[in-house]
Amino acid sequence: MAQNQQRKHxxxxxxVRAYAPLGFITFGGPQAHIALFHDYFIEKFKWVSPKVFSELFSIASALPGPASTQMAYAFALLYAGPVGGAVSFLMWTLPVALIMAAAAIGVSYLPEQLPLVVLKIENGLTSSAIGLTALAAYKLGTKINVDPLTQILGFISAAVAINYSAAWLFPVLMIFGGLVTYLEHYYTTWRARRSEAKAFITPAAVAVAEDETGAAAAPADEEARPSQIATEVVSNRAEEEEDEHIEFSYSSKIGLAVLGIWLVLLVIAIVLKTVPGIPLPLNIFGTFYFVGSIIFGGGPVVVPLLKDYTVSVGWLTDREFLIGFALINSAPGPQFNFSAFLGGLALRSLGWGGSIAGSILAHIGIFLPGLLLMSAIIPLWTEFRKKKYIQVIFRGMGASAVGLVFAAVYLLWSKAVNDVNNANNALSISQFPLYVAIVGFSFLSVGFLKFPSYGAVLVGGLVGLIEWAVVSRQ
Incomplete structure (x- = not known):
């Protein structure tokens, strides 16, 4: 008993050691976060294998809520149980959430336009994040998309994500990938059985053939060979898909109960959000819980929805929203931390205490659905992931997910740099050779020279700071 307690501690x-720096260095958005997680939890701490990482990425991409936060939570949940998951979530979100809550209190003192030094540092940090994202795409692609079908699925996923944007796109691409590999497996198995049926020769037929030729008929072997090949393909793939056994701290029945809690809270949230006369604190929680339950696609999708749900009802002004948006884009961690800023302003009429309460309600409200869903799915996943059809489906989902990481490299590249002359405009990194060099440094140093990923991020920020110092002297 004491030994188990010691192991838990x-x-x-x-x-704590793994997550302590993450809340401060994860710049660049969800896909850049995934890149950093790849370096941390596969290569540095070795908590998960590339295959488990891919499966968790597929699950997070297919669920509503902030995908990178759900992945960060899932790693610790698997490794250290629910308490470890809760600790990881707090360490991952709390640093920036506190800053955004403080910003909500002091919003009247903030400038409309962020200082040039902040913009330059952010550009350097984002450039490093793009390099890490490209590295994660490369590594995941070489480990997961290893045959023609998964490579094609990755390409389709990337091509669609680059050219089209919609809230439902990520889960649809995940489902499509899983369906394709399931149908391919079904067809391969059917062909193998059909070949075996054609190759089957009765003992009487063998005897006749031996009487006539003095040897067993050669066509039997010729017919059997496709069956053997097909069977070997299926068998080899099954061996490749073998992975470590995952023990989890609670059962799938508890997972289903957690799923029920998420659903009940969603119904309550809809009531709190829509029924007139509900006290404002409950309205805030209901609104943010509802948003966290229906959002697919992360920050880029949640921001316009939050604007509609907060500015249009008079909780804050357009100017205040834009100030908070500029701050969250300059900050590490998940963009859902924006909720702490919005909730703080929504309850500012009650003073500092009201602002703090509003930040807490909004922060919990928007993150809780994603954490509950991941808590519900993980035990089901650990129980059923070894089943053949689940492995086959995850093969396609993982391939599609890798395509999304490749798409993220292009999308980040095309709109990575703040335009200092127009706060609402973002420029392609290709126009700035210095930032292109930072991308290359990040990719090369972390991927091939064993430089720590957080070091590459800090170098990017330092280069941005040096650029500002040079520009300001001119």
Missing amino acids: SKLGEV
Whole structure:
């Protein structure tokens, strides 16, 4: 008993050590976060294998809510149980959430346009994040998309995500990938059985053939060979898909109960959001819980929806929203931390205490659905992931997910740099050779020279700072 308690404390300590820097260095948006997680939890801490990482990425991409936060939570949940998951979530979101809550209190003192030094540092940090994202895409692609079908699925996913944007796009691409590999597996199995049926020769037929030729008929072997090949393909793929056994701290029945809690809270949130006369604090929680339950696609999708749900009802002004938006884009961690800023302004009429309460309600409200859903799915996943059809489906989902990481490299590249002359405009990094060099440095140093990923991020920020110092002297 004491030994088990010691192990739990040891694992919690490892969670704290692993997540302590993440809330401060994860710039660049969800896909850049995934890139950093790849470096941390596969290569540095070795908490998960590339295959498990891919499966969790597929699950997070297919669920509503902030995908990178759900992945960060899932790693610790698997490694150290629910307490470890809760600790990881707080360490991942709290640093920037506190800053955004403080900003909500002091919003009247903030400038409409961020200082040039902040913009330059952000550009450098984002450039490093793009390099890390490209590295994650390369590594995941070489480990997961290893045959023609998964490579084609990755290409389709990337091509669609680059050319089209919609809230439902990510889960649809995940489902499409899983369906394709399931149908391919079904067809391969059917062909193998059909070949076996054609190759089957009865003992009587063998005897007749031996009487006539003095040897067993050669066509039997010729017919059997396709069956053997097809069977070997299926068998080899099954061996490749073998992975470590995952023990989890609670059962799938508890997972289903958690799913029920998410659903009940969603119904309550809809009531709190829509029924007139509901107290404002409850209205805030209901609104943000509802948003966290229906959003697919992360920050780029959630921001316009939050604007509609907060500015249009008079909780804050357009100018205040834009100030908070500029701040969250300059900050590390998930963009859903924006909720702490919006909730703080929504309850500012009650003073500092009201602002703090509003930040807490909004922050919990928007993140809770995604955490509940991941908590519900993980035990079901650990129980059923070894089943053949689940493995086959995850093969396609993982391939599509890798395509999304490749798409993220292009999308980040095309709108990575702040336009200092127009706060609402973002420029392609290709127009800035210095930032292109930072991308290359990040990719090369972390991927091939064993430089730590957080070091590459800090170098990017430092280069941005040096650029500002040079520009300001001219």
